Amino acid sequence: MAEPHYDERDYDVIVIGAGGAGIRAAIEAKGQGARTALVCKSLFGKAHTVMAEGGIAAALRNVWKEDGWDVHFRDTMRGGKLLNNWRMAQIHAQEAPDRVLELEEWGALFDRTSDGLILQRDFGGHRYARLAHVGDRTGLEMIRTLQNRATELGIDVLMECTMQRILMDDGHVAGAFGYWRQTGRFVLLHAKAIVLATGGAGRAWRVTSNSWEYSGDGLRMALDAGADLMDMEFVQFHPTGMVWPLSVRGLLVTEGVRGDGGTLRNKDGERFMFRYIPEFFRAETADNEAEADRWYEDKANNRRTPDLLPRDEVARAINTEVKAGRGSPHGGVFLDIASRRAPDFIQKRLPSMYHQFKELADIDITKEPMEIGPTCHYFMGGIRVDADTTATTVAGLFAAGECAAGLHGANRLGGNSLSDLVVFGRRAGLHAAQFAAARRAPGAVDKAELDAAATRMLVPVERSDGEDPYAIQNDLQGTMQDLVGLIRSASELEEALRRLASYQERLDRVGVRGGVRYNPAWNLALDLRSMLTVSEIVARAASTRTESRGGHTREDFPKTDPEWGKRNVVIRRKDGALDVSIEALPEMPADLRGVVGEQPHPKEHQGAVESTQPAGLGAR
Amino acid sequence: MTVETTPKEVTLRVWRGEDRGSGAFVDYQVPVDPGMVVLDVLFRVQAMRAPDLAVRWNCKAGKCGSCSAEVNGRPRLMCMTRLSGLPLDDPIVIAPMATFPLVRDLVTDVSFNFEKAKTIPAFKPAPPGPDGTRRMYQEEVERVQEFHKCIECFLCQNVCHVIRDHEENKEAFSGPRFFVKLAALEMHPLDTNDRLELIRMKDGLGFCNITKCCTEVCPEDIHITDNAIIPLKERIVTQYYDPLAWVKRRIFGREESTRGRADRGA
Numbered sequence: 017m018a019e020p021h022y023d024e025r026d027y028d029v030i031v032i033g034a035g036g037a038g039i040r041a042a043i044e045a046k047g048q049g050a051r052t053a054l055v056c057k058s059l060f061g062k063a064h065t066v067m068a069e070g071g072i073a074a075a076l077r078n079v080w081k082e083d084g085w086d087v088h089f090r091d092t093m094r095g096g097k098l099l100n101n102w103r104m105a106q107i108h109a110q111e112a113p114d115r116v117l118e119l120e121e122w123g124a125l126f127d128r129t130s131d132g133l134i135l136q137r138d139f140g141g142h143r144y145a146r147l148a149h150v151g152d153r154t155g156l157e158m159i160r161t162l163q164n165r166a167t168e169l170g171i172d173v174l175m176e177c178t179m180q181r182i183l184m185d186d187g188h189v190a191g192a193f194g195y196w197r198q199t200g201r202f203v204l205l206h207a208k209a210i211v212l213a214t215g216g217a218g219r220a221w222r223v224t225s226n227s228w229e230y231s232g233d234g235l236r237m238a239l240d241a242g243a244d245l246m247d248m249e250f251v252q253f254h255p256t257g258m259v260w261p262l263s264v265r266g267l268l269v270t271e272g273v274r275g276d277g278g279t280l281r282n283k284d285g286e287r288f289m290f291r292y293i294p295e296f297f298r299a300e301t302a303d304n305e306a307e308a309d310r311w312y313e314d315k316a317n318n319r320r321t322p323d324l325l326p327r328d329e330v331a332r333a334i335n336t337e338v339k340a341g342r343g344s345p346h347g348g349v350f351l352d353i354a355s356r357r358a359p360d361f362i363q364k365r366l367p368s369m370y371h372q373f374k375e376l377a378d379i380d381i382t383k384e385p386m387e388i389g390p391t392c393h394y395f396m397g398g399i400r401v402d403a404d405t406t407a408t409t410v411a412g413l414f415a416a417g418e419c420a421a422g423l424h425g426a427n428r429l430g431g432n433s434l435s436d437l438v439v440f441g442r443r444a445g446l447h448a449a450q451f452a453a454a455r456r457a458p459g460a461v462d463k464a465e466l467d468a469a470a471t472r473m474l475v476p477v478e479r480s481d482g483e484d485p486y487a488i489q490n491d492l493q494g495t496m497q498d499l500v501g502l503i504r505s506a507s508e509l510e511e512a513l514r515r516l517a518s519y520q521e522r523l524d525r526v527g528v529r530g531g532v533r534y535n536p537a538w539n540l541a542l543d544l545r546s547m548l549t550v551s552e553i554v555a556r557a558a559s560t561r562t563e564s565r566g567g568h569t570r571e572d573f574p575k576t577d578p579e580w581g582k583r584n585v586v587i588r589r590k591d592g593a594l595d596v597s598i599e600a601l602p603e604m605p606a607d608l609r610g611v612v613g614e615q616p617h618p619k620e621h622q623g624a625v626e627s628t629q630p631a632g633l634g635a636r
Numbered sequence: 637m638t639v640e641t642t643p644k645e646v647t648l649r650v651w652r653g654e655d656r657g658s659g660a661f662v663d664y665q666v667p668v669d670p671g672m673v674v675l676d677v678l679f680r681v682q683a684m685r686a687p688d689l690a691v692r693w694n695c696k697a698g699k700c701g702s703c704s705a706e707v708n709g710r711p712r713l714m715c716m717t718r719l720s721g722l723p724l725d726d727p728i729v730i731a732p733m734a735t736f737p738l739v740r741d742l743v744t745d746v747s748f749n750f751e752k753a754k755t756i757p758a759f760k761p762a763p764p765g766p767d768g769t770r771r772m773y774q775e776e777v778e779r780v781q782e783f784h785k786c787i788e789c790f791l792c793q794n795v796c797h798v799i800r801d802h803e804e805n806k807e808a809f810s811g812p813r814f815f816v817k818l819a820a821l822e823m824h825p826l827d828t829n830d831r832l833e834l835i836r837m838k839d840g841l842g843f844c845n846i847t848k849c850c851t852e853v854c855p856e857d858i859h860i861t862d863n864a865i866i867p868l869k870e871r872i873v874t875q876y877y878d879p880l881a882w883v884k885r886r887i888f889g890r891e892e893s894t895r896g897r898a899d900r901g902a
Contacts, residue, residue, distance in 0.1 A: 059692075060750060061788055062700040120770060123759035123824060125777045125784060132771030150781060156699065157784055167750075168758040175750070198739050227694045261671020267697050372697060375716055376673070486683040530688025533654065534740040537687035 022204040022466070023196065027053045027172075028452040029445070030192060030207040032179045033234060035063035036155075036437030037417025037444070038213030039162040040115075044445025045211070046169050050452050052445075053172045053205060055194075057214075057229045060173050061163045064215055064230065064418075065437065068155025069270035069368065071137055071147025072119075072438075073431030074112035078133040080144035085109040086611045087143055092432060093612045094296070095141040095326045096396070096425020097566040098581055099247070102604040103403035104423040108432070108439050115438035116148050124161040126150055138275040138315075141326040141429040143300070145315075152270045152368045158434055177203060179233065180542060181469055182210060182241040182413065185459025189241070189412035193466055195473070197539065200532025202470050206461065208452035211406075211444045212238055212415040213437075216395030217550040218251075219543075222497040224392040225257055225268040228536075231543035232550035234419045238399045239549065243408040245587045246421040247397030248550075249557035250567040252428055253502045255330035257391025259348035264376045266391040269351065269369060271430040273386075274323045276365050277312055278353035280334070281385070282342040288349075289322035292333035297325055312356070328427040328566050331390040335502050338389065348389030354382055390502055394433065396424040396567055397557070400586065406444040412451055416444035426566025474532070476541040482527020485540040488519050492547060495519075500555050505571040509559040516552050523548060553594065557585045560596055644668070646719065648677055649727035650689065654740050662686075663727055668719060674728065675703055675714040678742075690741035698855060701789030705742050706731040711791040711853045733794040746790050752810045755838065759821055760829040772825045783820035783864060785856040788813065792850035792860060798843045809840035812850035812860050819864035822871070836872050841865070 029045040031038045034056035042054040056063065075088040088109035093100050116134065120126065126148045127135040136145045150157040166173065179194035191206040214234025218226030239245055256269040274280075282288045287308075293301045301322050302308040308321035323330070334349050344350055353362055359382035363370050366381070373379040373386060399408050399415040401422060406414045417437045424432065476482065499512035523544050528537040563577035564570050586599045604612070646668050653659020666680040675693055682689050693703040696715045703714040708722065708729050722728055736744035764770050792812035798805050810818075818835055821827055835841050850860045858864070 058694055058700075059702060059746070062694045062702050064695075066700045066787075067695045067697065117770075121761055123761070123821075123827075125772070125781055125824070128772060128774040128777060130774075132773050133769060150784070153699070153785065156787065160784065160786075160788075164753075164759065167753050170754075173750075175747075198743075198745070227696065227700075229694065262669055263672045263676040264697075368699065375698070375718070377671070484687065486687060490683070528687060534690040534743050535688045536682060536690060 022202045024204045024206070025053065026206040026458065027051045028207065029053075029209045029211065029448045030055060030205050031211040031213060031445070031448075032192060033057070033063070033213035033215060033417070033419070034060060034173070035065040035213060035215060035417060036158055036162060036434060037441035038063070038211065039159070039166050040438045040441030041211045041213055041416055041445035041448065042171050043162065043165055043169060044442045045449040046166075046171050048446060048449035048453070050449040052449075053174055054166065055174045055177050055179055055192075055205070057176070057178050057233075059175050061159055063159065064226065065155045065159040065434070067225070067268060068158070068434055069152040069268065070139055070272035070275065071149030071154045071431050072112075072116055072158065072434035073139070073142060073146050073429065074116045074148060074435055075109065075144075075146060076113050076116060076134055076136060076148065078129055079136040083144040083146060088112070088146065089608070090612050091142050092423070092429060093425070095429040095432075096427055097576070098425065098612070099565065099584070099601065100425030101403050101422030101602060102608055103602065104440075106608065107403060107443075108423055108436060111439045112435040115435065115442065119158060119161050119438070122161050122165045124150075124157050126157070137272060138320075138324065139430045140271055140274065140324045140330065142431065147275070147431040149272070151364070152272050152366045154434065158438075174203070178539065178542070179237065180473065182237045183459075183461050183465070184241060184410075185461070187411055188455070188459050189410065190459030190461050192237075193469055195532070198534055200535070200538070204461065204466065206458045208455045208458050209412045209414065209448040211448045212399065212413065212419050213417045213441065213444070215418040216398070217547060218392045218395070220492055220496045220547045220551045221392035221501070222493040223257065223266040223390075225254060225266055226392065228543075232546045233543070234415070235398060235553075236546035236549045238408060238410070238413065238415065238419075239553075239587075239589055241410050241413060242589070243410045243413060243415075244400040245398065245553055246400040246584050247426070247557070248395070248553045248587060249561050249585060250396035250426050251392060251554060252327055252394035252396060252567045253331045253390040254393035255327055255334055255390055256351055256388040257393075258372075258377065259344070259387050259389045260346035260377060267372070267376070268391065268393070269386060269388050270366070271327070273351060273353055273366060273369060276353065276361075277356040278351050279321065279323050279356070280330070281350045281352055282337045283344055283350075284342060286342075287323075288337050288342070289325065289330065289333055292329060292336070293322050293325070294329060297329070301325065326427055326429060331502060332569060334388075334390055344387045346387050348387045350385040351388045352385035354384060359383075394418060394428055396426065396428055397421045404443070405447040406440055407447060407451075412455070414444045414448045414451075416440040426568060473542060476526045476528045477532055477538055479525070479527030480529060483522045483525045485526050485528060485537055485544055488522050488526065488544055489540060489547070491515070492519055492544070492551060496551055496554075500551070500558060503569050503571050504558050506559060509555050512555045513552065513559075516548060516555065520548050553587050556594060556596055557587060560585045560598065646677060646724050647727040648681060649729045650678070650681065650742070651731045652686075652689070652741050654738065656738055659738070661729065661731075672719050673715055674707055674717040674719065674722075674730065677719065677728075678714065678730070690739065690743045692743045699787060701787035701855075704733055704789045704791050704794065706733060711795050713789055713791070713855050716855060733790070735794045735796070735800045736790075748806060749788070749790050749793060749811075749813060752814050753817075755810070756814065756817060756821070757829050757831050757834065759824065759827055761826040762828050770826055776825045779863070780820050780823050780825070782858055783816045783823075785858055786813065786816055787856060789855060791853045791855065795849045795853045797847070797849065798840070805840070805843060808838065809843050810838075812844075812865070814839060815841060815844070815868060816858060816860055816864045819868055822868065832872055832875050835868060836876065841868055841872065844869075
């Protein structure tokens with residue numbers, strides 16, 4: 017093999033990951049005067065944010081004057097089963113409205129109320145209609161707005177560039193190392209500060225709403241650099257993914273369907289969610305169909321439908337129905353909006369869903385119910401960060417968005433992800449730029465370490481008869497789906513860990529043909545390293561938490577344990593091995609505890625100031 | 637639900653190679669299941685026959701615009717092209733987009749588009765109203781929301797014969813995707829920037845002779861020609877070739893005359 021030849025560049029701040037959080041971070045860092053690079057694994061503007069549908073949660077108070085940051089904070093904490101980092105939840109709720117208005121100032125066009133303000137829609141777990149949205153393609157609007165802004169600011173965007181390693185010098189980050197997908201050439205980026213905004217690792221499951229990109233590179237790189245990973249047992253299974261045809265199994269169906277009037281039914285036509293209202297949400301949830309139906313038209317005087325309970329509750333309920341033999345023909349349940357809303361309403365509010373079912377499943381959702389079931393969707397856990405600065409425990413390394421832990425606790429509310437991206441993306445960019453400015457010179461990079469890394473990355477290409485990376489991925493997905501899914505048990509988790517170790521051995525023998533130029537087999541072989549590491553961490557964390565809470569359900573420990581409510585599971589690398597520790601959750605100040613506690617029923621609030629339907633659209 | 641009869645195997649005839657001169661089509665026979673799209677079959681080819689087959693994709697739901705290619709000669713998103721809509725007795729021919737340089741197999745270098753994006757003058761909003769809000773009404777944002785549906789699949793760019801057959805035009809022609817973007821900016825209720833001179837000179841709107849090829853291939857059903865290109869052309873005609881508007885512009889300056897018309901709409 018020839019001497020590795022690196023494409024070498026020098027920056028103050030590099031942002032790895034170009035979804036909403038990464039782009040927002042880069043915009044902020046650039047605005048602070050930092051020489052900034054934004055690294056995308058795919059083309060610019062194609063990251064997962066583009067797939068977000070329903071909306072961005074912010075207490076703008078355009079629809080309900082009673083809303084406010086405190087109510088949003090309360091909903092987020094309760095949705096997260098109080099395992100959230102309270103300070104992150106507070107910052108998020110307080111800053112989200114400004115970040116949404118900033119998007120509007122940068123050209124985003126959200127749907128409007130009749131008096132010309134940003135319209136907000138209902139979503140699971142949010143007490144008031146709170147989600148600013150553009151039909152069901154809010155993520156596209158958001159990523160394109162941020163993308164345009166970044167382009168206007170002249171930020172260096174490194175497309176189809178995959179980072180594999182964070183480089184350290186004397187306890188500080190010094191840069192990152194990876195490769196260009198289009199050429200296979202190695203890239204060395206010097207940096208004084210790094211923001212990770214790389215998302216989760218949902219590609220390790222078979223039924224998933226995540227694409228090939230979601231291999232957990234950022235989580236693995238942070239771990240290798242010495243950062244802590246936290247709450248990794250909490251993986252969100254979105255209750256409504258498509259189930260049929262098989263080729264689209266897992267594809268997301270927005271919660272906006274339920275927010276806009278869709279209800280869940282089993283094969284007997286029963287609205288089964290009424291049987292699954294947990295004590296925690298009983299006071300604010302309708303316990304009969306009549307009240308739930310009235311809620312759609314009169315939200316002030318009725319409690320909300322249980323169809324809009326937080327995602328963890330709904331996903332588990334669907335799973336139970338299917339297991340009890342009350343599922344739909346293809347192993348899901350029915351989601352029906354056609355019987356409540358007129359076709360023009362559905363096409364206007366949910367155009368992508370209409371298109372998606374029509375084109376891919378031959379279903380007209382204005383006439384027929386959809387078949388849906390849980391799909392792996394989101395990592396609540398991730399890199400442990402300081403709430404105010406997004407700093408990790410590694411000097412110069414910051415993290416924001418899905419790859420960071422804390423905000424969502426044990427379960428994320430829909431709509432809180434897009435707001436998370438811009439609130440903490442901005443903070444990450446700001447603090448990374450400040451950190452970089454305070455550091456006189458970039459750290460030194462150990463070239464021998466790089467050469468060794470490059471050589472390791474090329475091993476699969478030089479082994480023509482090795483293990484097939486697609487086969488390893490297929491087995492991994494089966495294992496995570498079957499043994500580390502929605503419902504877990506000690507014995508299944510042990511079996512998963514045993515199998516994961518065997519996949520690691522196979523990965524050590526992996527081989528690909530076809531060189532390094534845009535070779536998906538080689539790319540997969542490298543991604544698998546992150547996928548296996550992160551999968552192992554999820555399984556280890558899941559077997560550590562011996563209770564059920566939010567996105568983590570243990571068949572063998574079905575109850576929520578108050579003692580576990582004060583603890584995070586933290587995983588770090590110690591002397592080369594994974595070290596699992598149980599650490600105390602930061603304690604919430606007394607005044608905020610009051611906010612999270614029971615609040616008056618919405619009945620005691622005044623009525624809505626604005627219908628949540630856009631002008632000119634009536635209910636059937 | 638429609639019952640679909642899909643054969644158990646299909647043949648994909650896929651372009652392989654790193655340059656257009658030396659590459660060739662290669663046939664792959666793979667088993668298929670009901671409901672599959674072309675991208676699913678390519679994944680099967682990768683898993684069973686050609687692990688290194690280069691395909692660009694992300695969301696697999698028609699939302700990100702990554703998997704553009706030419707299927708049986710027609711530019712399409714492979715994730716939204718159902719096998720059930722194709723004749724399966726013959727091989728399905730899959731080629732990379734023709735307008736952009738080849739990287740490998742089905743992947744092309746679309747950087748042309750990202751370079752053009754850099755030349756477009758920024759969104760410049762009017763100041764907020766007296767109450768601190770920016771009021772816009774659903775009727776006026778809807779026209780622009782149509783343009784914001786664009787997923788940047790670049791199929792319109794690929795099919796536009798101004799650049800598909802004429803490499804030399806790429807310098808002075810932005811293409812339909814960017815006419816849509818320019819129209820979105822020009823018709824944005826809050827925007828105050830004037831881009832008409834640029835649209836006329838640098839973006840080459842005049843090259844477009846309204847054959848509507850772009851509109852036909854748009855997977856988002858954006859009426860590119862009717863709603864974006866023609867209104868932009870009309871604005872330029874009014875601005876530059878209408879004698880009254882010309883005199884007005886000489887007297888009041890460009891900003892005044894442009895805003896007046898932008899506010900009335902196309």
